[in-house]
Amino acid sequence: MRPLVLSFILALLTASGRAQDRPNILFIFTDDQSHRTVSCYKEAYPWVKTPNIDALAKQGVRFTHAYMGTWCMPSRATMLTGHHQYGVESMRMEGTYPGSTYDPKKCPFWPSIFRKYGYSTAQIGKWHTGVDSGYGRDWDHQIVWSRPKYPENAGNYYDDQIVEIDGKPQRVSGYTTDWYTDRASDYVSGKTRQQDNPWYLWLCYGAVHGPFTPAERHRQTYSEAKVDEPADIYPDQLTRAGKPHYVRERNRWIRNEAGNAELEYGVKQRTVKNAPIHGNTLQDWVRQYHQGVLAIDDAVGRLRKALEASGQLENTLIVFAGDQGIAWGQHGFQQKIAPYDANIRSPLIMSFPGHIPKGKVCPTPVGGTDMAPTFFAFAGLPLPWKMHGHDLTPLLKDPNRAWAHPVLTALTGEKYGSDTDVIPTDPEVLLKTANVPWWVSLLRGRYKYIRTLVESEVEELYNLETDPEELVNLALQPKYLDRLRSMRADTLAELRRTDAGMADSLPTFSTPR
Numbered sequence: 438m439r440p441l442v443l444s445f446i447l448a449l450l451t452a453s454g455r456a457q458d459r460p461n462i463l464f465i466f467t468d469d470q471s472h473r474t475v476s477c478y479k480e481a482y483p484w485v486k487t488p489n490i491d492a493l494a495k496q497g498v499r500f501t502h503a504y505m506g507t508w509c510m511p512s513r514a515t516m517l518t519g520h521h522q523y524g525v526e527s528m529r530m531e532g533t534y535p536g537s538t539y540d541p542k543k544c545p546f547w548p549s550i551f552r553k554y555g556y557s558t559a560q561i562g563k564w565h566t567g568v569d570s571g572y573g574r575d576w577d578h579q580i581v582w583s584r585p586k587y588p589e590n591a592g593n594y595y596d597d598q599i600v601e602i603d604g605k606p607q608r609v610s611g612y613t614t615d616w617y618t619d620r621a622s623d624y625v626s627g628k629t630r631q632q633d634n635p636w637y638l639w640l641c642y643g644a645v646h647g648p649f650t651p652a653e654r655h656r657q658t659y660s661e662a663k664v665d666e667p668a669d670i671y672p673d674q675l676t677r678a679g680k681p682h683y684v685r686e687r688n689r690w691i692r693n694e695a696g697n698a699e700l701e702y703g704v705k706q707r708t709v710k711n712a713p714i715h716g717n718t719l720q721d722w723v724r725q726y727h728q729g730v731l732a733i734d735d736a737v738g739r740l741r742k743a744l745e746a747s748g749q750l751e752n753t754l755i756v757f758a759g760d761q762g763i764a765w766g767q768h769g770f771q772q773k774i775a776p777y778d779a780n781i782r783s784p785l786i787m788s789f790p791g792h793i794p795k796g797k798v799c800p801t802p803v804g805g806t807d808m809a810p811t812f813f814a815f816a817g818l819p820l821p822w823k824m825h826g827h828d829l830t831p832l833l834k835d836p837n838r839a840w841a842h843p844v845l846t847a848l849t850g851e852k853y854g855s856d857t858d859v860i861p862t863d864p865e866v867l868l869k870t871a872n873v874p875w876w877v878s879l880l881r882g883r884y885k886y887i888r889t890l891v892e893s894e895v896e897e898l899y900n901l902e903t904d905p906e907e908l909v910n911l912a913l914q915p916k917y918l919d920r921l922r923s924m925r926a927d928t929l930a931e932l933r934r935t936d937a938g939m940a941d942s943l944p945t946f947s948t949p950r
Contacts, residue, residue, distance in 0.1 A: 498786070507776075512760035535585050613642075669908060672687065700719070755788045843881040850866065
């Protein structure tokens with residue numbers, strides 16, 4: 438028997454005897470929720486109130502700059518594999534959108550390893566990663582709204598969903614954020630799981646994804662909300678100077694007769710119909726979007742109470758995060774996917790009484806690939822394969838410690854794994870995902886480097902401390918040339934470290950002026 442296999446089996450046998458001493462992990466994963474929607478983040482509007490999420494932050498560590506992914510499907514693939522999109526082998530879009538598939542032998546999901554080590558594993562909520570949702574292989578218990586498997590139901594984010602309960606389809610009604618919370622509370626309380634095992638629950642809310650429908654009880658809130666127009670909401674040679682071509686031309690917002698920013702043609706998404714409740718202005722949409730967060734905040738409060746009532750709060754790692762953010766007018770966008778903080782930066786909060794300090798803020802940028810290694814570290818388990826991220830427990834113990842690892846983020850459209858080795862030049866492929874071309878980005882400290890993977894396109898460099906709105910491209914200023922070169926080299930090194938096939942064939946960039 439090979440030594441690596443033998444050591445893995447020995448570790449497995451040893452681990453099974455300690456299973457009851459391991460912490461539970463509750464991973465709350467929301468959809469399209471920007472960090473700006475959580476009131477403990479300084480970027481939130483002053484009228485935003487999320488008391489339960491804020492309370493979670495007071496009990497743990499809040500990360501100021503988290504980049505979990507770029508859009509729904511690759512973010513979830515990363516959460517299941519520990520790999521960037523270009524490392525998720527065999528995953529592919531197939532059939533009617535959002536149809537997708539993968540080969541579980543080429544693309545194993547790590548919850549199956551937790552099961553082998555004595556964890557009970559469960560997933561409740563949105564599934565967007567192949568028609569095979571892994572029940573019985575990766576999950577002991579699953580209540581899943583599988584958008585790839587039932588594409589005709591894929592737009593039903595907030596009611597009337599076809600869910601599979603432990604593999605059996607059932608049509609259910611009710612406001613989904615509350616419905617998922619009910620089922621998650623049952624699981625936490627022990628009604629739908631093995632009592633003696635530690636557990637991992639991945640709770641995937643569909644909120645606050647479009648059509649951004651809030652619960653009835655929240656539709657009158659934030660009546661005094663005031664939303665300022667972003668500086669570059671309209672295409673302008675001055676406000677979007679130095680941006681790539683696709684950004685300079687972005688034009689989703691217009692001035693209405695009253696002079697207010699309005700979303701031209703309303704929300705446009707492939708499976709979601711436009712459903713404005715208050716109106717179609719920027720003010721209306723941002724208010725509605727933030728109303729949808731309030732049921733999530735309620736859910737966080739309910740789940741903490743369920744943990745406390747069942748005597749598990751002190752032995753449960755709670756992680757709250759979004760799959761990415763979403764822009765509302767910034768750089769002309771109304772979407773995720775683009776490489777700017779407004780589009781993809783999400784909240785990330787971790788709480789574990791007695792193991793994580795309380796009320797701390799970590800300014801170090803972190804990424805979605807860091808989640809799985811961190812979960813394995815808390816569970817005391819060895820990684821089953823090479824993962825692209827890093828265990829965050831040192832930062833959780835000392836949120837202000839030095840951290841050597843930059844955060845790489847990448848968008849490769851609807852391509853995954855080795856299908857991303859060759860960067861397409863055909864615009865129909867390159868721009869297929871919301872008219873945003875492929876890109877890679879690196880964040881080190883407060884400097885962000887962006888490389889759009891289009892021949893002769895401009896590079897971007899931003900100082901997020903002095904320019905948090907990412908309006909001034911420092912890559913065009915000669916005095917930043919050394920930093921630009923350094924971050925360009927760091928990006929290539931990180932691509933190579935994570936086995937990106939495209940690393941040595943990136944398109945050339947324009948010469949900084």
